[in-house]
Amino acid sequence: MDLLLTARGGDGQSGSSESELAVGPEVDAAGDLSAGLARSRGGFMARIRGILRSGPSDADWEAVEELLISGDVGGGLAMEVVERARARKDAPSAEAAVRAELTARLLPGEHGWRPQPGNPGEPAVILVVGVNGTGKTTTIGKLAHLYRVEGSSVLLAAADTFRAAAIDQLRIWSDRTASQFVSHAPGADPAAVIYDALDAAVARHCDVVIADTAGRLHTKSNLMDELAKMRRVIDKRLPGAEPEVLFVLDATTGQNGLSQARVFNETVGLTGIVLTKLDSTAKGGIVFAIEDSLRVPVRFVGVGEKLGDLLPFEPEAFVGALFG
Numbered sequence: 056m057d058l059l060l061t062a063r064g065g066d067g068q069s070g071s072s073e074s075e076l077a078v079g080p081e082v083d084a085a086g087d088l089s090a091g092l093a094r095s096r097g098g099f100m101a102r103i104r105g106i107l108r109s110g111p112s113d114a115d116w117e118a119v120e121e122l123l124i125s126g127d128v129g130g131g132l133a134m135e136v137v138e139r140a141r142a143r144k145d146a147p148s149a150e151a152a153v154r155a156e157l158t159a160r161l162l163p164g165e166h167g168w169r170p171q172p173g174n175p176g177e178p179a180v181i182l183v184v185g186v187n188g189t190g191k192t193t194t195i196g197k198l199a200h201l202y203r204v205e206g207s208s209v210l211l212a213a214a215d216t217f218r219a220a221a222i223d224q225l226r227i228w229s230d231r232t233a234s235q236f237v238s239h240a241p242g243a244d245p246a247a248v249i250y251d252a253l254d255a256a257v258a259r260h261c262d263v264v265i266a267d268t269a270g271r272l273h274t275k276s277n278l279m280d281e282l283a284k285m286r287r288v289i290d291k292r293l294p295g296a297e298p299e300v301l302f303v304l305d306a307t308t309g310q311n312g313l314s315q316a317r318v319f320n321e322t323v324g325l326t327g328i329v330l331t332k333l334d335s336t337a338k339g340g341i342v343f344a345i346e347d348s349l350r351v352p353v354r355f356v357g358v359g360e361k362l363g364d365l366l367p368f369e370p371e372a373f374v375g376a377l378f379g
């Protein structure tokens with residue numbers, strides 16, 4: 056990779072510690088969707104395929120519904136998929152019918168989606184939110200990698216000011232991806248970090264700003280209010296920006312993730328979802344449940360801990376990898 060840039064990292068509050076970086080982002084192979092879905096494919100999906108191949112009886116269809124539920128597809132949706140698959144006359148096989156119905160439950164993919172600036176010459180803004188430990192900061196590193204390799208300039212905003220270690224963790228990702236970095240001292244107002252990061256990004260003509268936020272439980276209203284304030288600050292500094300508000304959901308959380316997502320959606324208006332740790336779960340069916348319950352698109356899936364392990368979500372490729 057021959058990308059070169061001059062990054063001015065440093066502390067947005069003091070304006071100090073400018074560092075010259077003459078390095079490109081680390082290059083990392085793209086992750087493998089099929090490998091990432093191996094547990095789900097070999098788990099509930101393998102059993103579903105086994106049943107469907109033998110010309111399913113009524114009892115078999117019931118078993119398929121139960122298996123879909125066990126894979127986190129959700130009760131209502133599993134029933135709908137089975138009912139519609141059974142009624143389908145056009146499919147060459149029961150497996151093809153279920154596959155088509157599952158694909159039809161997903162929102163249409165936006166091939167090549169990328170965040171857009173609200174106004175020409177301004178940066179596109181991504182605000183990354185979610186409960187504790189879902190993979191927000193790691194996802195930001197992976198996103199930065201993706202956009203840097205494409206040749207975009209990226210600025211990471213350390214608006215998780217809750218722990219000093221969180222700021223350091225993001226700084227390491229900014230170094231690895233040769234992204235710019237704005238932080239304040241631990242304990243500072245996260246909304247102020249975002250304001251300064253947007254200022255810096257405009258001044259430095261950055262293409263994309265990605266803001267990290269502290270993990271928070273959706274039940275803590277003061278912390279949810281803090282998030283709403285961050286969202287408002289973006290509108291204030293960049294009117295019309297229409298930031299991408301990405302909710303990072305840990306796929307291993309199961310159906311609890313849906314109630315988390317709903318509260319975050321009410322507070323900050325989610326525009327996209329990243330489903331992480333798909334490699335660690337046999338319940339990849341949560342993808343169908345989350346899109347169905349929120350009507351917010353899954354933008355990316357996380358399939359591992361390496362920089363390249365974030366893949367754009369393509370509905371047909373996803374269902375294809377589930378069936379194998």
Ligand SMILES: Nc1nc2c(ncn2[C@@H]2O[C@H](COP(=O)(O)OP(=O)(O)OP(=O)(O)O)[C@@H](O)[C@H]2O)c(=O)[nH]1
Nearest residue numbers: 187188189190191192193270331332357358359360
């Ligand atoms: N296997 C796997 N692990 C992941 C994935 N994404 C993140 N992780 C791991 O999940 C753990 C938590 O990741 P973080 O990025 O620190 O999570 P966070 O949401 O920023 O956490 P807080 O800031 O504490 O709320 C780390 O060990 C990551 O390596 C993924 O797609 N697959």
Ligand SMILES: [Mg+2]
Nearest residue numbers: 191192215221
């Ligand atoms: Mg974090």
